[in-house]
Amino acid sequence: MTEPAxxxxxxxxxxxxxxxIKRLVESxxxxxxxxxxxxxxxQAKRPDVPSCIVLDIRLPGTSGLDFQQELxxxxxxxxxxFITAHGDVPMTVRAMKAGAIEFLTKPFRDQDxxxxxxxxxxxxRARRQRETEIAALRERFESxxxxxxxxxxxxxxxxxxxxxxxxxxxxxxxxxxxRSRAMEKMQAQSLADLVRMVERLQIPARKVS
Amino acid sequence: MIVSASxxxxxxxxxxxxxxxxxxxxxxxxxxxxxxxxxxxxxxWVRLAWLSAGATAMGIGIWAMQFKAMLAFRLPVSVEYHWPxxxxxxxxxxxxxxxxxxxxxxxxxxxxxxxxxxxxxGAGIAGMFYMGIAAMRLPAITRFSPLLVTVSILLAILxxxxxxxxxxxxxxxxxxxLRRRMGSATxxxxxxxxxxxxxxxxxxxxxxxxxxxxxxxxxxxxGNFGIxxxxxxxxxxxxxxxxxxxxxxxxxQRLNQELERRVVERTLQLEAVNQAxxxxxVERERAEKALRESEDRLRLVIDTIPQQIWxxxxxxxxxxxNAQWRSYMGLTQEELQGEGWxxxxxxxxxxxxxxxxxxSVANGTxxxxxxxxxxxxGRYRWFLARGVPLxxxxxxxxxxxxxxTDIEDRKQAEDRLRRVVDTTPAMLHSARPDGYLDFxxxxxxxxxxxxxxxxxxxxxxxxxxxxxxEELVGKWRSSLATGEPFxxxxxxxxADGEYRWMLHRKVPLRDQAGNIVKWYASSVDxxxxxxxxEALQEAQDKLAHVTRTQAMGELAASIAHExxxxxxxVVTNGDFCLRRLESAAPNLDELRAAIAEIVNDGTxxxxxxxxxxxxxxxxxxxxxxxxxxxxxxxxxxLLRNELSRxxxxxxxxxxxxxxxxxxxxxxxxxxxxxxxxNGIEAxxxxxxxxxxxxxxxxxxxxxxxxxxQDSGEGLxxxxxxxxxxxxxxxKPQGIGMGLSISRSIVESHGGRLWAESGPNGALxxxxxxxxxxxxxx
Numbered sequence: 006m007t008e009p010a011x012x013x014x015x016x017x018x019x020x021x022x023x024x025x026i027k028r029l030v031e032s033x034x035x036x037x038x039x040x041x042x043x044x045x046x047x048q049a050k051r052p053d054v055p056s057c058i059v060l061d062i063r064l065p066g067t068s069g070l071d072f073q074q075e076l077x078x079x080x081x082x083x084x085x086x087f088i089t090a091h092g093d094v095p096m097t098v099r100a101m102k103a104g105a106i107e108f109l110t111k112p113f114r115d116q117d118x119x120x121x122x123x124x125x126x127x128x129x130r131a132r133r134q135r136e137t138e139i140a141a142l143r144e145r146f147e148s149x150x151x152x153x154x155x156x157x158x159x160x161x162x163x164x165x166x167x168x169x170x171x172x173x174x175x176x177x178x179x180x181x182x183x184r185s186r187a188m189e190k191m192q193a194q195s196l197a198d199l200v201r202m203v204e205r206l207q208i209p210a211r212k213v214s
Numbered sequence: 215m216i217v218s219a220s221x222x223x224x225x226x227x228x229x230x231x232x233x234x235x236x237x238x239x240x241x242x243x244x245x246x247x248x249x250x251x252x253x254x255x256x257x258x259w260v261r262l263a264w265l266s267a268g269a270t271a272m273g274i275g276i277w278a279m280q281f282k283a284m285l286a287f288r289l290p291v292s293v294e295y296h297w298p299x300x301x302x303x304x305x306x307x308x309x310x311x312x313x314x315x316x317x318x319x320x321x322x323x324x325x326x327x328x329x330x331x332x333x334x335x336g337a338g339i340a341g342m343f344y345m346g347i348a349a350m351r352l353p354a355i356t357r358f359s360p361l362l363v364t365v366s367i368l369l370a371i372l373x374x375x376x377x378x379x380x381x382x383x384x385x386x387x388x389x390x391x392l393r394r395r396m397g398s399a400t401x402x403x404x405x406x407x408x409x410x411x412x413x414x415x416x417x418x419x420x421x422x423x424x425x426x427x428x429x430x431x432x433x434x435x436x437g438n439f440g441i442x443x444x445x446x447x448x449x450x451x452x453x454x455x456x457x458x459x460x461x462x463x464x465x466x467q468r469l470n471q472e473l474e475r476r477v478v479e480r481t482l483q484l485e486a487v488n489q490a491x492x493x494x495x496v497e498r499e500r501a502e503k504a505l506r507e508s509e510d511r512l513r514l515v516i517d518t519i520p521q522q523i524w525x526x527x528x529x530x531x532x533x534x535x536n537a538q539w540r541s542y543m544g545l546t547q548e549e550l551q552g553e554g555w556x557x558x559x560x561x562x563x564x565x566x567x568x569x570x571x572x573x574s575v576a577n578g579t580x581x582x583x584x585x586x587x588x589x590x591x592g593r594y595r596w597f598l599a600r601g602v603p604l605x606x607x608x609x610x611x612x613x614x615x616x617x618x619t620d621i622e623d624r625k626q627a628e629d630r631l632r633r634v635v636d637t638t639p640a641m642l643h644s645a646r647p648d649g650y651l652d653f654x655x656x657x658x659x660x661x662x663x664x665x666x667x668x669x670x671x672x673x674x675x676x677x678x679x680x681x682x683x684e685e686l687v688g689k690w691r692s693s694l695a696t697g698e699p700f701x702x703x704x705x706x707x708x709a710d711g712e713y714r715w716m717l718h719r720k721v722p723l724r725d726q727a728g729n730i731v732k733w734y735a736s737s738v739d740x741x742x743x744x745x746x747x748e749a750l751q752e753a754q755d756k757l758a759h760v761t762r763t764q765a766m767g768e769l770a771a772s773i774a775h776e777x778x779x780x781x782x783x784v785v786t787n788g789d790f791c792l793r794r795l796e797s798a799a800p801n802l803d804e805l806r807a808a809i810a811e812i813v814n815d816g817t818x819x820x821x822x823x824x825x826x827x828x829x830x831x832x833x834x835x836x837x838x839x840x841x842x843x844x845x846x847x848x849x850x851x852l853l854r855n856e857l858s859r860x861x862x863x864x865x866x867x868x869x870x871x872x873x874x875x876x877x878x879x880x881x882x883x884x885x886x887x888x889x890x891x892n893g894i895e896a897x898x899x900x901x902x903x904x905x906x907x908x909x910x911x912x913x914x915x916x917x918x919x920x921x922x923q924d925s926g927e928g929l930x931x932x933x934x935x936x937x938x939x940x941x942x943x944x945k946p947q948g949i950g951m952g953l954s955i956s957r958s959i960v961e962s963h964g965g966r967l968w969a970e971s972g973p974n975g976a977l978x979x980x981x982x983x984x985x986x987x988x989x990x991x
């Protein structure tokens with residue numbers, strides 16, 4: 006409750022609304038930052054803390070929904086809470102499909118916003134957690150030699166050592182050496198553990214293909 | 215018988231006697247000539263008396279001369295005279311004289327008479343001579359030389375002839391008569407003497423025995439003298455008598471001549487007078503003929519010219535009607551004259567015509583009237599009757615003259631025209647150049663339910679709505695003054711009492727000199743049109759409202775956003791305040807700031823709502839001076855959301871210090887909204903280039919120009935042509951009224967709205983007249 010710094014990023018072209026939200030958010034002890042447009046948001050240096058975006062649908066230039074998409078494409082997976090003065094169903098569906106935490110219609114109840122913010126921050130915190138783990142995994146994965154990665158990929162796909170050896174044209178024992186070294190490097194306790202790791206990384210399959 | 219000359223007695227002449235005898239001969243001749251004139255001049259018994267007296271005097275004269283001559287011959291013997299023979303010779307002389315006088319006094323003396331007369335006279339004279347010889351009683355025998363006797367007789371005849379010719383010639387009394395008579399008498403006297411002495415020469419006396427002296431007398435010198443005296447006395451008496459008579463005759467003749475002269479003179483005068491009279495008569499006849507011809511011509515003219523002519527005495531009756539009229543009526547002069555003509559009048563006209571005619575007759579004013587006259591065929595034709603009085607020098611009316619002109623054709627044409635004028639579904643009237651309205655057609659009169667008399671002049675103003683009269687009359691007077699066509703819309707009271715709007719137009723008709731001779735006018739009941747126009751206006755307003763409402767509907771999201779935005783801030787701030795108030799020690803500054811924001815945002819929301827309310831409100835357009843930039847800013851606020859929703863970036867470029875315009879803010883907002891929304895719409899499918907909308911206000915001359923430019927595909931020619939037509943739309947949901955209404959709004963503000971198409975989208979722009987009043991320009 007004390008330490009973990011968070012940031013609520015408010016993107017609304019209406020300064021009045023922006024200020025009101027900031028005031029509300031800060032009243033519950035959260036940090037809020039305000040942006041007048043998507044462009045402004047992208048220009049700014051964002052704090053590397055669990056964050057969420059309170060995003061107005063209607064924005065000058067790029068709209069809120071488009072911005073959501075842009076962020077996703079830019080791999081900025083900050084949870085988004087949409088607020089709109091006039092929302093319709095297709096808009097809501099699109100937003101939610103694209104991973105929005107909440108879609109609030111202005112004027113909203115303060116608690117609804119604050120709850121959504123809490124959820125969003127929690128989710129971002131979790132995501133950040135996950136991302137840290139994956140980053141560690143990736144780091145370990147990156148330490149593998151290409152041959153080891155190859156072998157890991159085939160192991161994950163369930164191929165037997167013998168098959169792998171045939172595939173890559175080495176001795177079965179060589180495969181076994183690669184495999185055990187990779188397991189070691191990856192700090193995998195079991196084959197299942199390795200498979201899970203690779204899945205989380207989501208890379209091998211693509212890499213292999 | 216002694217036949218020997220030597221023995222013959224020698225005689226001598228007493229020459230004084232010869233002279234006397236010759237003198238007597240001359241005197242006798244003169245007397246004869248004179249008497250011949252008298253005998254000729256006399257008539258009846260006076261002539262006989264003159265003849266006898268003249269013959270006697272002349273005979274005595276001749277005889278006396280002869281006897282005297284004989285006495286002048288002295289013979290040496292005593293000579294005595296046998297007096298009866300002497301007397302007989304005297305008678306013979308008188309007889310010869312009578313013959314001569316008779317002959318010469320006849321009117322005509324041809325050669326036979328002259329010859330016969332001269333032979334008789336000559337014979338008489340010769341006889342007398344030889345009788346005188348024979349009367350001699352002397353002692354001698356008388357012998358005669360036959361030659362000389364013959365000669366003497368011939369001479370006597372010759373001289374007689376001469377004498378007769380002379381006497382005949384000289385019997386008339388002329389100027390030279392006396393002198394010529396004297397001359398002639400001298401010639402004759404000498405001739406007689408010559409004859410006598412020739413005769414004497416023929417005789418020779420041979421002495422012989424004394425003669426027997428019975429009855430013989432001796433002629434003494436005294437006797438001789440006495441003969442001469444008597445003879446002269448006789449001759450003188452004859453001449454004097456003749457002269458007196460002649461003078462008396464001459465006096466008579468003079469008187470006669472005078473009379474004659476006077477008669478002639480008078481006759482001449484009379485003749486001259488007669489001639490003059492004849493000339494005059496000829497002249498008069500000629501003049502009369504000319505007059506008659508002229509009259510005939512005039513009558514011909516009067517009777518044949520295609521005009522009915524009449525005249526009459528000052529009392530107003532008629533006494534002359536020309537043939538044209540008579541034949542038209544089929545009546546005679548007698549039937550027409552007096553008051554007979556009145557029977558031709560149409561019963562409907564009769565009273566008016568007679569009244570007017572009586573007035574003219576009474577006042578001496580020219581008469582002029584159109585009326586129907588019945589013709590011989592029983593049909594009536596229209597005539598224009600005109601009458602003028604002819605006045606004498608004293609100014610009194612002497613006669614009335616008049617004409618009747620057949621105006622049936624004109625009247626029919628007029629009737630046709632009148633029918634046209636009266637039945638044309640238009641209200642027509644006309645006015646004189648002085649502004650006096652002199653004619654209203656039937657439709658007009660029926661429309662107002664008034665008579666022509668009620669409307670003529672300026673009385674028509676009674677039919678005009680009291681509020682409109684002053685302006686109308688003013689306009690009409692001004693048109694009259696300037697000659698400019700007149701046009702006005704005023705309310706006219708219809709027959710049913712309802713005032714209805716009418717449009718009046720008057721145009722002047724000018725003559726060749728450009729002077730206005732008449733005004734012609736038409737009036738149109740525009741009440742229905744006006745109502746329709748009002749209804750149309752109302753419908754248009756409604757439609758504008760509907761389209762506004764529709765636009766608002768389309769903008770609902772944006773509008774909601776626009777309202778929700780401040781509301782969101784309000785609610786959020788409110789929530790914040792509540793939260794803070796729940797804490798132990800609320801930060802009042804914080805709260806104050808939040809509440810201030812709440813108030814601001816509340817005001818903001820209210821402003822938006824009132825804008826929308828204005829646009830949605832249904833009401834009469836209200837115009838006022840306004841700043842078009844404000845209008846446009848209002849619109850951009852309303853449309854901000856719409857623009858962003860459609861990813862359209864808006865650039866506004868509003869000129870500062872624009873002149874104000876006079877207009878209806880709501881309507882002008884509607885126009886701008888419409889243009890902006892169209893622009894947004896036009897860029898809807900635009901992917902490959904930025905969607906930009908530029909809104910500009912520009913000051914242009916004495917107008918304000920507003921431009922809305924999009925970056926869409928622009929307009930194709932067909933669109934550009936039809937885009938302002940009602941119900942033309944390129945949008946699937948559009949009803950196509952937006953631009954049509956926008957244009958009518960702009961045009962009702964005195965501006966123009968048009969579209970252009972450039973490479974970078976469509977440009978819509980409109981102008982509004984700038985207000986000059988406040989010195990902005």
